Amino acid sequence: MARVLVGVKRVIDYAVKIRVKPDKTGVVTDGVKHSMNPFDEIAVEEAVRLKEKKIASEIIAVSCGPAQSQEVLRTALAMGVDKGIHVEISGPEYKTLQPLHVSKILAKIAQNEKVDLVIVGKQAIDDDCNQTAQMTAGFLDWSQATFASKIEKGDNDITVTREIDGGLEVIKSKLPAVVSADLRLNEPRYATLPNIMKAKKKPIQKLTPKDLGVDVSPRIKIVSVEEPPTKQPGQIVPDVDTLIAKLKDAGLC
Template identity: 50%
Template sequence: MKVLVAVKRVIDYNVKIRVRSDHSDVDLTNVKMAMNPFCEIAVEEAVRLKETGVATEVVVVTVGPKAAQEQLRTALALGADRAIHIDTSVETDNKVESLTVAKLLKGVVDEEQPGLVIFGKQAIDTDNNQTGQMLAALTGWGQGTFASEVKVEGDTLQVTREIDGGLQTVSLQLPAIVTTDLRLNEPRYAKLPDIMKAKKKLLEVKSPAEFGVEVVSNITLLKVEPPAERQGGVKVGSVDELVDKLKNEAKVL
């Protein structure tokens, strides 16, 4: 079975985000970029499926500028076999929207015919949590979102999902779409020999036009604001003082 994994280039989660002075967007000047953490989990799960003999090939794909090839090379170093980059640098400088990404990935799915597609449940930059679901709708495949456990049994996929009430297990007929949650696995670190080997693995570059998809923006970003700064706490000397502050300052009583 071939497994297709979608990954995204985002700001490294360790970086403190800066907003541009005109509040038009996030400032990306000299900012470290990395693979989306949920996508790392998706890559790890696909590689584990290959190591256990369930998957025969792991293909990673990303949609974005040329610089996103760095994240594809990272995925190759983690154990993926080959990569596909859909380069959107020429079409637009704006962010590519989820539905456009889903349509492009539908074109990749039609070409590659994978038995399973794995996503991170969401990207930490936009937090939309919708591309995997959109691709499931476009392909007509079953989907298991927020996966904390994945088991392949023949042509059936058992996905344990994290929901508000606890855990839910669903059975999907392959081919299917899975989006990963944090507790699915612990991603490995790429070793130096694997990083060197990744440079020789196939990385194919395609354009949106090859899939018949036009990259257009239907959403206008109006303003970006940093989160409000939290005020420091205070110590109180008695219960009466605490109640007074909660009632007269915090206005919660």
């Protein structure tokens, strides 16, 4: 049976309206509700389903970030993950943490834990980078299957249905492999109260990037964080001729 590593990220909850700090150095996070990245929830659910089908033997969840990142690890443990690993990164280093750094960390832990499959969300809803799975596979030199909407395990491979611009594509990848979860892969379960209580007793290992030999020095500089421009209100026109005239005046046709 396979050992599975899942990446989980703590992000501002999807239902919260994002506000930019007055000094434009970032977004307001103090007192703001955070939760697990929705695509990572899907990744966790898929790993748990693999274990329920007796395909996976153990699931390990990893989160990189400040002390509060343990909250999403506890959520993953309550969903059915066996063990959590918290790679603590805080302060300025966390603000400039990039998928490149996270990929190196995931790759190193995947090697240390001798896992057969890495599943992560296809992207995080805060930075929308969509890079971590691809770079993790690159560092490990493993096969990859991104944007997965269905995963089927074979003897020593996986068959993945993935969503592309033209529709659906089915590929077969040898194990070990890295998979990124798309929206339609599954519907994540709610953690029950008994499982939430059990999760409090499950182990969370604490590490630092230095423990893993990963340099998380900033590779970018945040110059300014800006609000998107205010959308101008629409106009109702009486007929097509007026519409065409306005489009011509705006240089749009």
